[in-house]
Amino acid sequence: MFPSSAIVVTAIYPPAYSLADLAATSARVWARALPLVLLLILVAITPSGSLTAATSVRLDLASVDHPSFSLHRVSIAIGAEGSTARIALGRVRFGERVWSDLELECSQFVLAEGRIRCDSGRLRLPGVIEPVTIALSFDPDKKSGWLRLRSDQDESVDVSLRADGGVVLTLGQISLARSAAWLPWLAELGPGGRFDGRMDLAPGAGALRVTGQIRDGRFSDPTGLKAAEELGLELDIGARLTGGAWRFDGTLSWVAGAAYLHPLYLESGASLSAVGVFSPKHLILERASLSLDGFRSLEANGVFDLDPLHIERLALSLADADLAVVGPRFLTPLIAPERVSAVRFGGRMSAGLQIVDGSIVAIDAALDHASLALDDPDVGLGPVTGVLPWRSDTETRVSLDVGGGHWKKLILNGFMLEANVEDRSVSIESLSIPVLDGRLVVTDLAMQRNETGWAGGGGVVVEPISMELLTTAVGLPQMSGRLSAALPGLRISPGEVSLDGALAISVFDGYLWVTRLQLLEAFGVAAHVFAEVEARNLDLGMLTKTFAFGSVTGFIDADIHGLELVRWKPVRFDASVRSSPGRYPKRISQRAVQNIGALGGAGAVAVLQRGFLGFFDSFGYSEIGLSCRLEVGVCRMSGLDTGDKSDPASGFRIIRGGGIPALNVIGYNRLVDWDELLDRLQRVIESNASPVIE
Amino acid sequence: MGGEPSPRCGVFRADRHEQGESMMTTRTVALIAGILVASAGCVTINIYFPAAAAEKAADRIIDEVWQLRESRPAADDATGESK
Amino acid sequence: MRVAIVLRAVCLMLWVSMAGLVQAQGNLEINTPAIAALQGSMQQRHAQLGPLYASGAVGIANDGTISLRDANSVPLAQRAQVNSLVAAENADRAALYREIARANGHPEWEGDVRRTFAQRWIDRAQPGWWVQGAGGWVQK
Numbered sequence: 001m002f003p004s005s006a007i008v009v010t011a012i013y014p015p016a017y018s019l020a021d022l023a024a025t026s027a028r029v030w031a032r033a034l035p036l037v038l039l040l041i042l043v044a045i046t047p048s049g050s051l052t053a054a055t056s057v058r059l060d061l062a063s064v065d066h067p068s069f070s071l072h073r074v075s076i077a078i079g080a081e082g083s084t085a086r087i088a089l090g091r092v093r094f095g096e097r098v099w100s101d102l103e104l105e106c107s108q109f110v111l112a113e114g115r116i117r118c119d120s121g122r123l124r125l126p127g128v129i130e131p132v133t134i135a136l137s138f139d140p141d142k143k144s145g146w147l148r149l150r151s152d153q154d155e156s157v158d159v160s161l162r163a164d165g166g167v168v169l170t171l172g173q174i175s176l177a178r179s180a181a182w183l184p185w186l187a188e189l190g191p192g193g194r195f196d197g198r199m200d201l202a203p204g205a206g207a208l209r210v211t212g213q214i215r216d217g218r219f220s221d222p223t224g225l226k227a228a229e230e231l232g233l234e235l236d237i238g239a240r241l242t243g244g245a246w247r248f249d250g251t252l253s254w255v256a257g258a259a260y261l262h263p264l265y266l267e268s269g270a271s272l273s274a275v276g277v278f279s280p281k282h283l284i285l286e287r288a289s290l291s292l293d294g295f296r297s298l299e300a301n302g303v304f305d306l307d308p309l310h311i312e313r314l315a316l317s318l319a320d321a322d323l324a325v326v327g328p329r330f331l332t333p334l335i336a337p338e339r340v341s342a343v344r345f346g347g348r349m350s351a352g353l354q355i356v357d358g359s360i361v362a363i364d365a366a367l368d369h370a371s372l373a374l375d376d377p378d379v380g381l382g383p384v385t386g387v388l389p390w391r392s393d394t395e396t397r398v399s400l401d402v403g404g405g406h407w408k409k410l411i412l413n414g415f416m417l418e419a420n421v422e423d424r425s426v427s428i429e430s431l432s433i434p435v436l437d438g439r440l441v442v443t444d445l446a447m448q449r450n451e452t453g454w455a456g457g458g459g460v461v462v463e464p465i466s467m468e469l470l471t472t473a474v475g476l477p478q479m480s481g482r483l484s485a486a487l488p489g490l491r492i493s494p495g496e497v498s499l500d501g502a503l504a505i506s507v508f509d510g511y512l513w514v515t516r517l518q519l520l521e522a523f524g525v526a527a528h529v530f531a532e533v534e535a536r537n538l539d540l541g542m543l544t545k546t547f548a549f550g551s552v553t554g555f556i557d558a559d560i561h562g563l564e565l566v567r568w569k570p571v572r573f574d575a576s577v578r579s580s581p582g583r584y585p586k587r588i589s590q591r592a593v594q595n596i597g598a599l600g601g602a603g604a605v606a607v608l609q610r611g612f613l614g615f616f617d618s619f620g621y622s623e624i625g626l627s628c629r630l631e632v633g634v635c636r637m638s639g640l641d642t643g644d645k646s647d648p649a650s651g652f653r654i655i656r657g658g659g660i661p662a663l664n665v666i667g668y669n670r671l672v673d674w675d676e677l678l679d680r681l682q683r684v685i686e687s688n689a690s691p692v693i694e
Numbered sequence: 695m696g697g698e699p700s701p702r703c704g705v706f707r708a709d710r711h712e713q714g715e716s717m718m719t720t721r722t723v724a725l726i727a728g729i730l731v732a733s734a735g736c737v738t739i740n741i742y743f744p745a746a747a748a749e750k751a752a753d754r755i756i757d758e759v760w761q762l763r764e765s766r767p768a769a770d771d772a773t774g775e776s777k
Numbered sequence: 778m779r780v781a782i783v784l785r786a787v788c789l790m791l792w793v794s795m796a797g798l799v800q801a802q803g804n805l806e807i808n809t810p811a812i813a814a815l816q817g818s819m820q821q822r823h824a825q826l827g828p829l830y831a832s833g834a835v836g837i838a839n840d841g842t843i844s845l846r847d848a849n850s851v852p853l854a855q856r857a858q859v860n861s862l863v864a865a866e867n868a869d870r871a872a873l874y875r876e877i878a879r880a881n882g883h884p885e886w887e888g889d890v891r892r893t894f895a896q897r898w899i900d901r902a903q904p905g906w907w908v909q910g911a912g913g914w915v916q917k
Contacts, residue, residue: 224848225854258853262845265857333857337864340857495875518881524872525818526811549892564810571810632808743889744805751805751877752897755812759819762826762901 007370056080069094078109085109085118099184101126104134115139116525121414127294128181139163153178165203172196176217192229193217196595206241217257225262233266245279263333281306285314294325303354314355321349323370339374346371347383363390367400377527381405386417395422409474410435424449436473438465438484445490453494460487460499467507477546481507487517495521508546510537510555510580526569533560537580540624548688550592550662555580556624570674576627576639587618588655588663594685596665599677620659628672635672809880815873822866835863836907838912841874841895842867846914847909870894 033047041532061074073090089102102125105120121134131152138145144163150156156172174195180187197212217231237250251273258267274288283304290298295318302314323331327345336343347370354362364387371382397420405412413434420427431442445458462485471479489500497516503514518530535558544552557580564572579586625640639652650667757763826843829835829851836846845863848856853879874894878886907914 218841220849222849223846225845226853227848227853227856229853260853262848262858263856263857263860333860337861338868339865340861495872520811520874521872524815525869526872526876528811528814566810566814649857743883743886747805747891747895748877748890749897750806752894753901755816755873755894756897756901758816759823760828760901761820761823762904766839 099125099128106134114141115145151175151178162203167199167201169201171198171212175603176214189219189221189226191217191219197235208237208239208241208246210237210239211235225260228257228259230257231259239278245277249275259291263331263337266329282312289456292323294329296320297362297557304545311355311358313357315352316354317350317352319350320368321351323347323349342375343431344371344373344375344504346373359392361392364388369403374523377404377408377523379407388421390421392423397418397421398426405433410470411473412440427458435462436465436469439463442490447492455493457489457491460490460501461485462487462503467505477548479507479546480542481505483507495524497522507538508541508542512538526568528571529563529565529568531560531563531565533558535559544592548685550595550688551589551618552587552592552624554584554586554621554624555582570630571629574629575626576625578625579623584623586620586658589618590616591688593619593621593663593665595688598684599680616661619661619663620657621655621663622658623656624654626654626667630674633674635677637667637670637672639667788802798879805877806880807877811876811878812873812880815869815876819866819873822862822869825862826866829859829862830903830906833907833916834859836909837898837902837908839895839899839911841891842870844909 057076057078059074059076062072064071064074070093071089071091074086075090076084076086085106087104090100092099092102102123104121104123106121107116108119108121109571110117110119116136116138118134118136121136123129123134129151132155133150134148136145136147138161142163143161143165145161147159147161148156149158154173155175156170157174157517158168158170158172160168160170162168174191174197175271176186176191176195179195180189180191188250191216192576193216195214197210200209202208214231214233216258217233218227218229219231220227222257234253234254235250237248239246239248239250241247251271253271254268256268258265269292271291272288275286276288277284277286283306285300285302285304288300289654290300291344292298297319298317300314300316303312304310304314305312324347326349327343328340331345332340332343335674347371348368349365350368351363352363353360353364366387367384369383369385371380371384373380373382381402381426382405383403385403386398387399388398388400389396398417398421401414402415403414415431415433417431418428420429423448427447428442430443431445433440433442440464441461441463443459443461445456447454447456462483464482464484467479467481467483470483471477483503484505485501485503485505487499487501489498491498491500495591498519499517501517502517503517505512505514513534513536514531516530517594520526520528520530533564535556537555537557540552540554540556543556543643544550558575558577560573562572562574564571564642623640626636628635630636637652639654640656641653651668652670653664654667655663657663798815826835830837832850834845834850835843835848838844843863843866845856845860848859851859874891875884875887877890878884902917904917907916909915
């Protein structure tokens with residue numbers, strides 16, 4: 001009946017438009033693209049190209065094909081003037097998308113005075129558009145008209161086509177959940193919320209303005225790792241078409257709600273503004289700036305290839321980040337999520353980053369009085385001021401002025417940190433950290449980062465530190481002497497620091513020699529230290545006086561094998577203490593004897609010659625010997641001799657008497673709870689520190 | 695003998711031998727292995743990871759961490775008291 | 778004659794190494810204070826992790842770690858805390874595997890220890906918990 005219909009259809013549209021072309025070529029194409037299906041159908045039913053009142057028309061087409069769209073099983077039926085018109089499309093392809101069973105029905109269809117009108121119409125597209133009411137009016141001669149769509153959920157779409165070629169699209173209360181059916185990438189995020197917006201396309205010059213807002217928006221991917229709730233977004237973009245590309249200038253403000261973008265939790269209050277050029281192949285970002293709490297400024301510019309998406313060039317810069325704000329929000333979740341609550345930041349940081357051809361080529365960070373502190377273990381560093389450059393292709397030099405630091409109660413003084421950084425390795429020629437009146441010097445430290453963490457080695461020297469200052473600083477009873485160390489074999493691997501060499505402490509007129517130092521999982525729950533300790537010739541007089549334990553004169557040697565500290569408390573060792581060889585005065589005060597007795601617990605130590613005790617202030621002895629093998633919280637004790645282990649009633653000799661009056665101390669408790677022993681020691685020392693009035 | 699085997703010929707990690715159980719089998723295996731070694735020159739032998747023991751250790755730790763044996767010691771105590 | 782002597786020496790050496798092998802099949806040392814400390818820390822954390830395993834928010838991965846696999850049941854504002862909890866558990870677990878290997882004098886066993894634990898955590902997971910199989914997450 002109308003064999004020319006299909007020809008008319010193809011003649012109306014310039015052939016071979018892709019979607020991208022539609023966006024870029026001209027505003028006029030937009031004007032025609034919007035009411036595309038509508039126009040197509042209307043023209044299809046007017047074979048002569050002019051509108052005349054028809055009586056009754058029925059048209060069936062098998063298919064209409066075009067590079068950017070195709071229609072199959074088209075059925076158009078128009079009744080008499082003012083009656084029903086029905087258009088059905090069995091299958092519609094537009095670009096990549098395909099829909100089935102589109103149906104448009106106008107219960108009041110009018111063709112009059114050169115206008116087409118459809119009142120009280122209904123539009124259906126199963127699964128995409130549930131029934132919406134439609135009303136339209138179109139004047140083909142003037143190419144002007146309007147279209148109104150209303151859904152049962154108060155959504156509205158209004159298109160107004162002006163005679164001068166301008167188009168206004170107004171969207172009201174559009175459900176994002178339902179829109180997801182149109183946009184597969186959006187569907188994966190399971191969006192919700194409502195969108196209101198307006199798009200103005202000016203005639204001629206191709207100026208576009210889009211404004212809109214999302215209220216009560218939300219999305220969540222299947223894992224819940226990309227999600228947002230109660231989102232409020234406001235968008236305002238102006239664009240102008242010049243030379244085949246859109247020049248845009250817009251802002252996007254996040255005004256309400258919160259989001260979790262693994263591993264970051266973000267709250268509203270950010271605003272992004274951007275200026276650039278968008279073409280089908282490239283996005284040129286001339287200047288983008290993000291205003292975000294905690295940063296003075298955050299800016300970016302760059303060039304992106306869009307097909308496929310690829311960063312050709314991108315420069316990011318941030319100025320004056322307040323680390324106290326930014327640290328917990330961005331740095332800890334990214335760098336050390338396991339210690340979110342235990343890390344504290346301070347100071348300011350500025351940084352720049354450059355990406356060329358998809359890979360990072362340069363990072364520059366500048367710290368301004370930055371500080372970092374951990375709660376457990378109690379360590380801190382800062383304020384740190386200086387620069388940290390990094391280049392992918394060359395070595396750079398880091399230079400930081402560290403104002404100080406602390407490790408528990410020990411305060412470190414200021415020092416300069418100079419390091420060479422290359423790709424994934426860091427080397428420090430020499431680092432000298434003042435500690436009290438001495439120095440901790442690290443030399444030739446070289447570290448590499450591999451899959452499991454940082455590994456490397458170097459050497460450590462401790463230049464003499466006064467024990468008076470050190471013990472006072474860490475809250476121990478004051479001792480005199482010096483501490484120094486030569487640990488040339490520092491080895492670091494993930495979770496492990498071992499120090500070959502020796503730590504020497506001269507104290508109590510003798511010395512302590514610490515070797516085979518090994519520090520494991522220093523920052524973990526199970527931080528532990530291994531060491532071998534050898535002490536020679538410690539003056540018991542000074543020692544007992546320091547710890548307010550009464551008075552014992554003489555000297556002792558001690559060996560602690562397999563010492564293991566977990567969280568800085570001893571948990572395992574095999575220790576023995578003995579009188580040093582040689583001739584020297586050996587006396588023990590009555591107070592010390594009583595304290596030894598108290599240490600053993602009630603009835604644990606039997607003091608011989610009890611009857612004479614009261615008459616003497618001090619006693620002579622010939623030898624002291626005590627050993628403790630600590631394991632699983634229990635100290636297995638023995639003395640100068642092991643005693644008869646098979647007989648629980650027999651004790652072990654701790655002090656062998658000598659001189660006049662002679663005194664023997666014998667212990668009977670071979671197994672002593674370590675914590676209990678420490679408690680008793682603490683009590684004895686406290687009771688001696690404050691005079692006891694009897 | 696008794697000392698460390700010559701490091702020139704592969705890496706031997708030999709822990710102290712505790713029991714002579716299945717010595718015959720061990721010897722037979724050793725003999726066969728010896729022939730293989732003689733034909734192949736030198737090989738490296740490491741101690742195998744004790745998979746069964748590791749599983750047992752893992753189970754003990756998992757019991758503790760997940761408190762899977764929470765009810766059992768209580769039951770033991772109850773029987774102990776009734777005796 | 779010479780060959781026979783060499784053979785004997787080799788046998789002897791092998792016998793010594795096999796003896797070590799027999800011994801290694803005994804028990805693995807796990808009674809160290811460091812392991813106990815890690816175990817204690819993980820046990821304490823389990824009070825918080827238990828409900829997350831049950832809800833499916835956190836699953837037991839096949840590499841000896843745990844993983845935030847479905848955060849939808851966790852309120853948005855708490856997801857970062859849950860992630861931190863997961864990271865802390867994984868840090869302890871990594872230390873535990875290292876420590877067991879170390880405590881037994883074979884730091885190179887760390888990977889084997891991790892694999893063994895990975896399998897046992899999955900095997901021992903309670904019904905309803907999510908575990909990572911070869912083909913993805915499955916509920917026990």
